[in-house]
Amino acid sequence: MSTGVEETPDVEREAELEELLGDRVLARETHLNAPGVVVNPGDVQDVLFTLRDEAGYDHCSCVTAQQYEDRYETIYHLKKFADPTDEVSVVVPTPLDAPVSQSAEPVYRTADWHEREAYDLVGIQYDDHPDLRRILLPETWQGHPLSGDYDQDKPQVVTLSEHANPLLPDHRDSEGDTMFLNVGPHHPATHGVLHVKTVLDGETVVDAEPDIGYLHRCEEQMCQQGTYRHQIMPYPDRWDYVSSGLLNEWAYARAIEDLADVEVPEYAQVIRTMGAELCRIASHMLALGTFALDVYGEFTATFMYTFRDREIIQDILEDLTGQRMMFNYFRVGGVAWDLPEPREEFFAQTRDFLDELPAKVDEYNDLITTNEIFQLRCVDTGVLEPDVAKQYGCTGPVARGSGVDYDLRRDDPYGYYPELEWDVVTEGGCDNYSRVLVRMQEVEESAKIVEQCLDILESWPEDERDIQANVPRTLKPDADTEVYRAVEAAKGELGIYMRSDGTDKPARFKIRSPCFSNLQALGEMTEGEYIPDLVASLGSLDIVLGEVDR
Amino acid sequence: MSNDDPRQSIEGSTAPSTATQDARMGAGVDDRFNSKLREAFGASPFILTKFDEFMNWVRGNSMFMLQFGIACCSIEMIHTYAIKHDIDRYGAGVPRASPRQADVMIVPGTIVSKFGPRMKRVYDQMPEPKFVVGMGSCTISGGPFQEGYNVVKGAEEIIPVDIHVPGCPPRPEALIYGVLKLQERIQNGESSPVVVKPYELERFGDLERDELVQKLADEIDEDDLVMRYNWADSP
Numbered sequence: 001m002s003t004g005v006e007e008t009p010d011v012e013r014e015a016e017l018e019e020l021l022g023d024r025v026l027a028r029e030t031h032l033n034a035p036g037v038v039v040n041p042g043d044v045q046d047v048l049f050t051l052r053d054e055a056g057y058d059h060c061s062c063v064t065a066q067q068y069e070d071r072y073e074t075i076y077h078l079k080k081f082a083d084p085t086d087e088v089s090v091v092v093p094t095p096l097d098a099p100v101s102q103s104a105e106p107v108y109r110t111a112d113w114h115e116r117e118a119y120d121l122v123g124i125q126y127d128d129h130p131d132l133r134r135i136l137l138p139e140t141w142q143g144h145p146l147s148g149d150y151d152q153d154k155p156q157v158v159t160l161s162e163h164a165n166p167l168l169p170d171h172r173d174s175e176g177d178t179m180f181l182n183v184g185p186h187h188p189a190t191h192g193v194l195h196v197k198t199v200l201d202g203e204t205v206v207d208a209e210p211d212i213g214y215l216h217r218c219e220e221q222m223c224q225q226g227t228y229r230h231q232i233m234p235y236p237d238r239w240d241y242v243s244s245g246l247l248n249e250w251a252y253a254r255a256i257e258d259l260a261d262v263e264v265p266e267y268a269q270v271i272r273t274m275g276a277e278l279c280r281i282a283s284h285m286l287a288l289g290t291f292a293l294d295v296y297g298e299f300t301a302t303f304m305y306t307f308r309d310r311e312i313i314q315d316i317l318e319d320l321t322g323q324r325m326m327f328n329y330f331r332v333g334g335v336a337w338d339l340p341e342p343r344e345e346f347f348a349q350t351r352d353f354l355d356e357l358p359a360k361v362d363e364y365n366d367l368i369t370t371n372e373i374f375q376l377r378c379v380d381t382g383v384l385e386p387d388v389a390k391q392y393g394c395t396g397p398v399a400r401g402s403g404v405d406y407d408l409r410r411d412d413p414y415g416y417y418p419e420l421e422w423d424v425v426t427e428g429g430c431d432n433y434s435r436v437l438v439r440m441q442e443v444e445e446s447a448k449i450v451e452q453c454l455d456i457l458e459s460w461p462e463d464e465r466d467i468q469a470n471v472p473r474t475l476k477p478d479a480d481t482e483v484y485r486a487v488e489a490a491k492g493e494l495g496i497y498m499r500s501d502g503t504d505k506p507a508r509f510k511i512r513s514p515c516f517s518n519l520q521a522l523g524e525m526t527e528g529e530y531i532p533d534l535v536a537s538l539g540s541l542d543i544v545l546g547e548v549d550r
Numbered sequence: 551m552s553n554d555d556p557r558q559s560i561e562g563s564t565a566p567s568t569a570t571q572d573a574r575m576g577a578g579v580d581d582r583f584n585s586k587l588r589e590a591f592g593a594s595p596f597i598l599t600k601f602d603e604f605m606n607w608v609r610g611n612s613m614f615m616l617q618f619g620i621a622c623c624s625i626e627m628i629h630t631y632a633i634k635h636d637i638d639r640y641g642a643g644v645p646r647a648s649p650r651q652a653d654v655m656i657v658p659g660t661i662v663s664k665f666g667p668r669m670k671r672v673y674d675q676m677p678e679p680k681f682v683v684g685m686g687s688c689t690i691s692g693g694p695f696q697e698g699y700n701v702v703k704g705a706e707e708i709i710p711v712d713i714h715v716p717g718c719p720p721r722p723e724a725l726i727y728g729v730l731k732l733q734e735r736i737q738n739g740e741s742s743p744v745v746v747k748p749y750e751l752e753r754f755g756d757l758e759r760d761e762l763v764q765k766l767a768d769e770i771d772e773d774d775l776v777m778r779y780n781w782a783d784s785p
C-alpha cells in the first residue's frame with residue numbers, strides 16, 4: 001500500500017473519516033489527491049453507505065481495479081458534487097485466489113458498469129452485482145487482459161450471435177406488441193459503433209440497454225506501455241476524438257504534473273486554457289450539428305453551418321499545434337511550442353472568428369432552439385432528474401442540463417481559469433432541450449475565455465514567454481505513488497488514475513471517461529418514451545465511442 | 551505509303567475535307583459508317599465503346615458511399631463530406647445509410663475484435679461490384695493501437711481493400727485524393743486485389759476442434775457464425 005507522499009491531505013478530514021468509519025478501516029493510505037481508507041471486501045456497501053449518507057460523498061467518480069503481485073485491489077474514488085476537492089478513496093484489497101468483493105452498485109448506480117469493466121479487464125468479481133457480465137470485450141473472450149498472467153497471443157473466438165432476439169417466445173405472440181429492436185452497431189444515429197438493445201411495446205421503449213465495446217482499443221494498455229515523458233501524450237487525443245484533443249491531453253498533463261511534481265509556467269497555462277476552450281467550441285459545434293441531424297434529419301443547413309465553423313477552429317488549432325485533430329501539443333510541464341509567428345496574424349485570425357461568433361450563435365438559435373418543431377421534439381423528452389444524474393455519475397453538459405451545478409474548471413480549479421471572468425452554465429429543464437441550451441451557451445462562455453486569453457497573451461512581455469518547465473528527460477516518480485486527477489473535458493469529468501512503480505512507465509493507468517458514465521443513464525432517460533425520442537436522447541448525451549470504450 | 555503523304559491520301563480519298571462536311575450538313579445522312587446506328591442518329595455525333603467500359607465510367611463517376619463511422623478518422627471523413635471539402639464535387643458525396651445501397655465503403659478507423667464480424671457482415675451486405683477505401687493507419691496495420699490485445703491489425707485481415715489512405719487521421723484532402731484514385735481504378739476496370747484474408751466468418755461447428763473451441767462448445771451454438779482470431783500469426 002502506498003505511503004510516503006509529501007503532500008498530506010488535511011488532517012481534519014482524516015480525523016473525521018476515522019470517527020465515522022471506526023474500526024472498519026483496516027489501514028490508511030495516502031493518495032496524492034485524497035486520503036485512502038482500506039476496508040474489508042465484505043464491508044464495502046456498509047462503508048460506502050456511511051460515506052454517502054453521513055459524510056456527503058455523493059459522487060462515485062471512478063472505480064479502478066488493478067492487480068498487484070500479491071493481491072487484487074478495487075479503488076472507489078469518491079467526491080462531493082458540491083465540492084469535488086473533497087475526495088476520499090476507498091481501497092478494497094482481495095486475495096489473488098479469491099478475488100471477490102461486495103458490489104457498490106446498491107450505493108451508487110454508476111458502479112454497475114464500472115464494476116463490470118473491472119471484472120472484464122482485471123477479473124475481480126463482485127458479489128451482489130445485478131448483472132456481472134463482460135462489458136467491453138465479447139462474451140466469449142478468454143482471460144482478463146489487464147490481469148497479470150494474460151497471454152495476448154492466444155487465439156480468441158468472437159460470435160455474431162449477440163444480436164439474437166432475447167425475447168422469450170411467450171412475449172412474441174402474434175397479438176402482443178412487444179418487439180425487439182437492435183439499433184447499431186452500424187447505424188447513423190449512434191454516432192459511431194454503439195449497439196442499443198431496445199425492447200419496444202408498440203412505439204414505446206420498454207427497455208434500452210447500450211451494448212458497448214465495439215471500439216475498445218486498449219487505450220489503458222497502450223498508456224501502460226508508454227513512458228510518461230513523451231509516449232503517452234499522443235493517446236489522449238484519440239479518446240474523445242471530436243477535436244477535444246487538448247482537453248483530454250490536459251487530463252493526462254494534470255495527473256502527471258501532480259505525480260511528478262512539475263510546476264507549469266503561467267504563460268503556458270494561458271496558452272493551454274485558450275487551446276482547450278477552442279477545442280470545447282469545436283466539440284460542442286459537432287454535438288450541435290449531429291444533434292440537428294438526428295432530430296431533423298437534415299444534412300444541409302445546421303449540420304453544414306456547424307461544420308463551417310469547425311473548419312475555422314480547426315484551421316486556428318492547426319496553426320497553433322500543427323495538426324487538425326490529433327494535436328499532441330501539450331508536454332509534461334507546458335506546451336510544445338509558442339504561438340505561431342507572425343503572432344499578429346494568429347491573433348487577428350482568432351479574433352475574427354470570435355467577432356463573428358455572436359452572429360452565428362444567433363443564427364443557430366433561429367435555426368434550432370427557437371424552432372417550434374425542434375422544441376416539440378426536445379422539450380420534456382429524455383428527462384434526467386438531477387438525483388438520477390448524480391447516481392449515475394453524470395457530469396458535464398448532461399449534468400448541467402439537469403441543474404447539477406458542477407464544473408471542475410471552477411470547483412477544482414486548474415490552469416488559468418480562476419483568473420478569468422466566465423460563468424458556469426446550468427439549465428433546470430432536465431430534458432434534451434436543456435442539454436442543447438447548455439452547450440450553446442457554453443460555446444459563448446468559451447469564446448469569452450478565449451478572448452481574455454488572447455488579451456493576456458498579446459500583452460505578455462516578450463522575454464518572459466516560458467512555454468515549458470524544466471522537466472528531466474526521463475520521469476520516474478517515486479514508487480507506489482497514486483493519484484487520481486480530473487479535468488472538465490467537453491463531455492464532463494475526465495479523470496486519470498495513475499500508479500507508479502518506480503519505473504518510467506505507469507504500473508496502472510485508468511481512464512475515467514465522462515461518456516461512459518453518461519451513457520449509462522440512457523436507459524433511465526428513455527424508458528416509457530417513444531422510439532424517436534430514444535434517438536434524440538442519445539444525440540443529446542453527445543457520446544463519443546472512442547471515449548466510452550477507450 | 552510513307553508517313554509524309556498528305557492525310558487525304560492516307561484515307562484514300564481525293565475529296566477535300568469540306569466535301570465530307572458538306573455532305574453531312576447538306577445532302578442527307580453521312581454514310582461513312584454505313585451503319586444502322588448512323589441512320590438512327592442522323593447527324594448527331596456519337597461514340598462507340600464497350601458496354602463494360604461505359605459501365606465502369608459511370609460507376610467511377612457516381613459512387614454511393616456507405617455512411618460508416620468507426621473511430622477518429624470518421625470525423626475527418628465527415629469533414630470531407632461537409633462544406634469546404636465537399637467530396638460531392640467528384641460525384642461521391644451521397645452517403646447511404648444502408649449497405650445495400652452503397653458501392654464504396656470507407657473504413658474510417660480502428661477495427662477491434664468485437665467489431666470485426668460486424669464489419670464483415672456489413673461488407674457482405676453490399677451489392678457487387680463493391681470497393682473499399684481504408685482510411686488511416688489503423689486500417690493499414692492497427693496504427694497507434696497495433697499492440698493492443700483487442701485490435702485487428704488492419705482492415706485487410708477481414709475484407710479486401712482497394713485503396714489505403716495513410717495518416718492519423720489523413721487530412722480531408724488526402725481522403726479526396728484516395729477517392730479519386732479509386733475512381734481512376736474503377737474507370738480502368740481494375741478491381742480489388744486479392745489479398746490474404748485470415749479472418750473469415752465461419753460456422754462454429756466448422757472450426758477445427760482445438761482447445762479453445764472445446765472450451766467454448768457449451769457456450770456457442772454449432773450454427774452460430776463466429777470469427778476466429780489468431781493473434782500470434784498476425785503481424
Ligand code: SF4
Pocket residue numbers: 238621622623624658659660685686687688689693694717718719720
Ligand atoms: S488512424 Fe489515427 S485517427 Fe484514424 S482511427 Fe486510427 S487512431 Fe484514429
